[in-house]
Amino acid sequence: MKKRLEQLRKDALAAFEKATDPASIQKLETQFLGRKAELAKLSKEMKALASAERPLVGKLINDIKKDISDIIQKKKSVSKSGTQSSVAFDHTLPGITPVVGHVHPIIQFLEKIEDIFTTMGYEVVEGPELETQEYNFDLLNVPEDHPSRDIQDTFYVDKNDKRGRPLVLRTHTSPVQIRAMKTRKPPVRLLVPGRVFRNERTDAGHESTFYQCEALVIDRGIRVTDLIGTLELFLKRLYGEDVKIRVRPHFYPFTEPSMDVDMSCLLCGGSGCVFCKQSGWIETLGAGMVHPHVLVNMKVDPKKYSGFAFGLGIDRLMMLYYGVDDIRLSYSGDLRFIEQF
Numbered sequence: 001m002k003k004r005l006e007q008l009r010k011d012a013l014a015a016f017e018k019a020t021d022p023a024s025i026q027k028l029e030t031q032f033l034g035r036k037a038e039l040a041k042l043s044k045e046m047k048a049l050a051s052a053e054r055p056l057v058g059k060l061i062n063d064i065k066k067d068i069s070d071i072i073q074k075k076k077s078v079s080k081s082g083t084q085s086s087v088a089f090d091h092t093l094p095g096i097t098p099v100v101g102h103v104h105p106i107i108q109f110l111e112k113i114e115d116i117f118t119t120m121g122y123e124v125v126e127g128p129e130l131e132t133q134e135y136n137f138d139l140l141n142v143p144e145d146h147p148s149r150d151i152q153d154t155f156y157v158d159k160n161d162k163r164g165r166p167l168v169l170r171t172h173t174s175p176v177q178i179r180a181m182k183t184r185k186p187p188v189r190l191l192v193p194g195r196v197f198r199n200e201r202t203d204a205g206h207e208s209t210f211y212q213c214e215a216l217v218i219d220r221g222i223r224v225t226d227l228i229g230t231l232e233l234f235l236k237r238l239y240g241e242d243v244k245i246r247v248r249p250h251f252y253p254f255t256e257p258s259m260d261v262d263m264s265c266l267l268c269g270g271s272g273c274v275f276c277k278q279s280g281w282i283e284t285l286g287a288g289m290v291h292p293h294v295l296v297n298m299k300v301d302p303k304k305y306s307g308f309a310f311g312l313g314i315d316r317l318m319m320l321y322y323g324v325d326d327i328r329l330s331y332s333g334d335l336r337f338i339e340q341f
């Protein structure tokens, strides 16, 4: 009988050693310690033993029970603290939602603008933010002594172009138009969105980094009325059919004639308010007919072709659209602002 008991102990410990999950531990516990288990049967048979042998066998049975109980405890604690949880996994419970980001409000707004122009057949092109003075100024008819070239207005970097002049952080997206025309022939309809940089003192209305979007159209017989019609259609699609526009003469080196375009105030509808300084109008964008010098720089014959160009400050239009009153919020990285869009 002692032999049978020793074998039983060996079998039980080996079986428990292999068990890893709570279910199989439970099963083995019933198999070895249950009422119908081998050990229980042997306990009953003990009565038939000689009285001298009985205490020894009784002790052995108790030892085996203790060994089995010990290994069960050990296994249960490992399976609880280990990777295999003894807690049932309820797959119907709601999960933990991961934090998902979204597109920045400026880019969201820019995409609206791109949608409007691409439906009018415009091609979206982009270019480098670090530019040569040739592309940023020379080829755009901006003379050497123009104030926008001044170090007060423009960021220059410690790296020179091939002609030995410092590179600039582009002050507008116009150089991309010149670059794009190197590989294109009229007719063209281009939309050039991008980030630009000016050496500005920042306040609620000014930032040293902001977004611009420019357009260039070159074809035979393009006139000022095409420009004004395009801008009116664009602003109505963006802000609604009630928007009115007006144009005022202005000067830009790269267009002739040049104009500033105002839009009726969105807040007061044109009757005058604090936002529009009681004028009823909001300065919205600069535009004009492409200067013949610039056309020549684009290798386009100004006798055959004409074109228009305009530039929008995306930040200002976005602020008008969403009712944001401080341009600096867009670049602050403050999630309380960003998450509202």
Ligand SMILES: [Zn+2]
Residues within 6 Å of the ligand: 265, 266, 267, 268, 269, 270, 271, 272, 273, 274, 275, 276, 277, 278, 280, 281
């Ligand atoms: Zn107003």
